[in-house]
Amino acid sequence: MYLDVVDLRDFYAQPLGRVAAQFINQRIHEHWPNVNGLSILGLGYTPPYIRSMRDRAERTLALMPARQGAVYWPSTGASLTALVEDDLLPLPDSCMDRIIITHLLEMVDNPADHLREIWRVLTPGGRLLIVVPNRRGVWARLEQSPFAYGRPFSRGQLTHLLRDTMFTPVKWSEALYFGPFKGRSPLGSAKAWEKVGGRFWPAFSGVLIVEATKLMRQGLLAPEGSRVTSGFRPIFLPAPNLPFKLEPDDKG
Structure with a gap:
């Protein structure tokens, strides 16, 4: 089940979403303090998390699943967004240095298929960063945020999934210890909750963040017909600020 892109x-346009993105971005920066000259790919819904990387990275792309829909991003200038089949990316092998996933793995029926495709386009020595809802956290239980939709993960489940798809977890972090409650008072104390929660009850964070690297012992066999030919290129959104939804049976 995918959430609508709108x-x-x-x-993320609301105060709760902006505060959530702020604390998650702090953790992302701790994982990737330097992205100068790198190719960055965001999968799922990632503009709140890759926006700050644009000026430093060599190139930045935001690919959004067809069943979710897409919005034009950034709001000015050339489009960096494209609609894709998220388990069949229109990219050549080993072309992206860093890949970040948000609002994707918890929504799909078979996360392993998507991670195998991500393995294909990630460079040797490249890094993958995954942000998913924590099944122990309150954010996975209250529907005030998109982190309550889909299937939340535990650290053990995510570790097994990564190892089964030839990734090795190298660093973990957590974020969102405050509750997903709207209102000035809860958001005003969010910073204090982040400090206290990270120290005393890290297992109950709202999201889990894991950085993984690509194993190179052997290649992963791609399903028949899944190889991307050199002539196929993503089609970027043509007009700014016009969100639209692509129906599942509409391939046009």
Whole structure:
């Protein structure tokens, strides 16, 4: 089950969404303090998390699942967004240095298929960063945020999933210890909750963040017909600020 892209965009336009993105971005920066000259790919709904990387990275792309829909991003200038089949990326092998996933793995039926495709396009020595809802956290239980939709993960489940798809977890972090409650008072104390929660009850964070590297012992066999030919290129959104939804049976 995918959330509509308009719901995701609207959440991050609200105070609760902006505060959530702020604390998650702090953790992302701790994982990747330097992205100068690198190729960055965001999968799922990632503009709130890759926006700050644009000026330093060599190139930045935001690929959004067809069943979710897409919005034009950034709001000015050339489009960096494209609609894709998220388990069949229109990219050549080993072309991206860093890949970040948000609002994707918890929504799909078979996360392993998507991670195998991500393995294909990630460079040797490249890094993958995954942000998913923590099944122990309150954010996975209250529907005020998109982190309550889909299937939350435990650290053990995510570790097994990564190892089964030839990734090795190298660093973990957590974020969102305050509750997903709207209102000035809860958001005003969010910073204090982040400090206290990270120290005393890290297992109950709202999201889990894991950085993984690509194993190179052997290649992963791609399903028949899944190889991307050199002539196939993503089609970027043509007009700014016009969100739209692509129906599942509409391939045009």
